[in-house]
Amino acid sequence: MEKENMRYQQGKKISIISLLSNTLLALLKISIGFFANSKALIADGFHSVSDMASTIIVMASIKFSETPADKNHPYGHEKAEALGTNILAVILILTAVFLGRDAILTIMSGNIAEPGSWALFAAFISIIVKELLYRFTIKIGEEINSRGLIADAHHHRSDAFSSIAALIGIGGAKLGFRFLDPLAGLVVAFLILKVGYEIMRDTSYELMDGRPAKGKINEIRELAAAINGVIEIHDIKLRSYGPNYIVDLKIVVEDQLSVVEGHNIACRVENEIINNSEDVKDVMVHVDPLSIHQN
Known part of the structure; x- marks a missing residue:
């Protein structure tokens, strides 16, 4: 529980920094974009608005994912983080569609004003801030194994690239190529x-x-195979559950073992995997007699 709370606190810290930074950047870019007549900067500003929404979603989903298992959710709530991240993806896609539509209509109209010099300054500041946010967020996301934070970090990086595109477009427009x-x-x-x-x-x-990655499956296989009494291992299945995995596997044991002896071997396999894999939260071991695999 202490580990889960520390995970949430780390995620909360970087999320608050991201939220404050994106709020300031969005206000800066959208306001300057309107006054400086820059479609590129306005689009970049709304990208920062979507960053704000994504950060709030990530904070909420990480918090909810730490809720303990209950009667209706016996495996816990870790998938809330993936669900929240999926909502973030929908917001990004809708934002892109509306911004793209507006840009296409502006190009087709031919009524394009030259952007002001302040637009260049805002785009440049955005590039620096978003790259710093990316590096900080990806570091914390990988440390606590948060898919939501890692996704948010890549969102910051995409915002930095979009600010570079805006900077090039604004600069080109000021040189006379307004369509840029x-x-x-x-x-x-x-x-x-x-x-x-x-x-x-x-x-x-x-x-x-x-x-998941094949390397994780091989790791589970090696841990199970090291247990005395396990002859073979079959049908290893892993499911991602937030930052953790749930494991299902079959072990083959000698036919003459009693139910209790087979159960004890299965318990040792379960304990070995959980104790030596920080990201495995539950293991289901099915015991098969050797004879059914020799036919």
Whole structure:
């Protein structure tokens, strides 16, 4: 429980920093974008607004995921983090669609104003802040194994790239190529869409109990095989549950063992895996007699 609370506190700390930073950046970029007539900067500002929403979702989902198991959720609530991250992906995709539509309509209209110099300054500041946020968030996310924070970190990185696109578009527009500003806004929309799709793909894989990395399965197999009395191991299945895994596997033992002896071997396998894998929260061991695998 102490470990879970520490995990939440670390996630909360970086999330509050992200939320405050994104709020200030969104206000800066959207207000300057409107006054400086920059579609690229406005799009980048709304990207920061989506960052604010994503940070709030990540904070809430991490907090809820730490709720202990109950009668209706015997495995706990860790999947809340993946669900929250999926909601973040939907927000990103919708944001990208609306921003892209606005940029395309502006390009088609041909009525494009030259952006002001302040727009360049705002885009430059955004690049620096978002890159720092990415590095800080990805570090904490990997330390506490939070898919939500890691997704949020990549969102920060995509915002830094979108600010670079905005900077190039604004600079080009000021040199006389005015279409580059809304075109940069369209690029920003595409970058947001790409990140949203990738986040949704990864979290949906987890929610659908997709198979984790093969290395983890091999690790479980080696731990189980080290137990005295285990002859073979079959059908190892792992399900992601937030930052943890739930393991199902079959072990093969000698036919003449009693039920109690088979049960004791299964308990030793379970304890070995849980004690030597920090990210495994539960293990279900099915015991098979050797004879059924020799036919």
